Amino acid sequence: MKIAFVVGEPSGDRIGADLVRALRRRIGTEFRAIGLGGEEMAAEGLESLFDIEELSIVGVGAILARLPQLMGRLRETTRFVLDERPDALVIIDSPTFSHRVARRVRQADPSIPIINYVPPTVWAWREHRAAAMRAYVDHAICTLPFEPETLARLGGPPATYVGHPLMTDPGLTPLLARDLDMAPRNPAAPTLLILPGSRRGEVARLLPDFGRTLQLLAAAMPNVRALLPSVERLRPAIEAEVATWPIKPEVVSGSAAKWRAFGVADAAVAASGTVSLELALAGMPMALAYRLDPIGYRFRFLITGWTAALPNYIVGHPLIAEHFHETVRPNHLARRLERLMSATPERAAQIEGFRTIRERMAVERPPGEAAADIVLGLAERRG
Structure with missing residues (x-):
């Protein structure tokens, strides 16, 4: 055949x-x-x-x-x-x-x-x-x-x-087997996961904002550290960008390194896309952001869905906050992430929603x- x-x-x-x-x-x-x-x-x-x-x-x-x-x-x-x-x-x-x-x-x-x-x-x-x-x-x-x-x-x-194939991914399955914990994993030294996307255009449009977000977050949470999983082909460009940041994340590559980062971080800031579902299944509170290219932005009126976040569609309500174009503001993102990396109602609400997502996708x-x-x-x- x-x-x-x-x-x-x-x-x-x-x-x-x-x-x-x-x-x-x-x-x-x-x-x-x-x-x-x-x-x-x-x-x-x-x-x-x-x-x-x-x-x-x-x-x-x-x-x-x-x-x-x-x-x-x-x-x-x-x-x-x-x-x-x-x-x-x-x-x-x-x-x-x-x-x-x-x-x-x-x-x-x-x-x-x-x-x-x-x-x-x-x-x-x-x-x-x-x-x-x-x-x-x-x-x-x-x-x-x-x-x-x-x-x-x-x-x-x-x-x-x-x-979804993610449910049987060998990197994710150990995280799926873990209970979802309402409390942050590293309260004394919180870890932020930075996920700017897997395509050159989206990385170029979002990474500078994520760098400023990390700088502001570090001012509010001085012990914060950051991990940035990257696909190998984009790693040189990403490393060149983060070298200019006052607060530098650790850039890692490869599937194993990515899932290890998912396993130790407390929250994530990510480009809207399939990664939001990966984060939800792993039990990782998140804030999402996206910028279209200039021509795509002019055709944004074609978007009719009430959300762009897959976790939101699955649970049926606005579980994850989304930031697009003018609302991709580092001051806003940093404040939201500070709440998600602490024992707050915002963090608890996302974790509870992730339980529902796991049940509905089984x-x-x-x-x-x-x-x-x-x-x-x-x-x-x-x-």
Whole structure:
């Protein structure tokens, strides 16, 4: 059996690798994974068409600047899938690119089943995409518990919640096994986790504000220390920026170092995104911030969701404070973080919300195994 993948960023790469392992356990040596993926899928035997770093861009402005290159890669990927005629096509996240491939494949060869693992965030913006997906997606595999109901309400394709791969991440599972403690972990010498994002643009837009936040926080909490987990490719730029800060965080790289930091910190300031869910599951109180690129900012009216924080969607109320553009104010962030790093009602409220998130996201089977059932069911139906 041959399954094609279209994956455009590291988070999707991890999900794809998990699915490939599950498929191989079911099918054995007769299984082949082909298409587009990252380092983790390469470790599972997929030879990617090109480096997915080319697709790791955020913001309307960045996309427009690289549009000719992206269109060339779109044609190349579509042509590859059609030439290979796989038993199924699995597109994972990165909807700007992956859904364009899916639409072209469906138009050229309707016989290829198409599965969308991690569907677009129609619950946050551009709701009409849900109904449009029915024309080229046979099944959506969801990693957030509220998504199947949302897709059904908006007229989207059939959908199944399989759980989030984070729930079985070997780095996070020890933290999930720990009881959630209302009290700070280091009351005498609190530790702040700084998470400015995994893409160059968002890091450049947020890191200076986070540096000023740390400086102000240190004035109120003199014994505070900071840890800054970084993806390896961004570490030189991050180290150059933090070298100018009066209060310098310890920069660490690698998955093991990141999860160790999650295990010892008292609170976090982070770029809004999937990391907010990681923090919630780890029981880490947080404040979130984000700045769009200038062109993206002009199109902010397209955002219809009541929140951009995944933990807020899961619990159904504004559990985590969000700071966007003009409200990314270091004086504000520092005061909020001081409260979250102390034994306060604000900290207790977030911890209690994290208990609810753990309960609502719990599943009986590993996500990859449940996802493999869906992919195999559609692939075998074609055969």
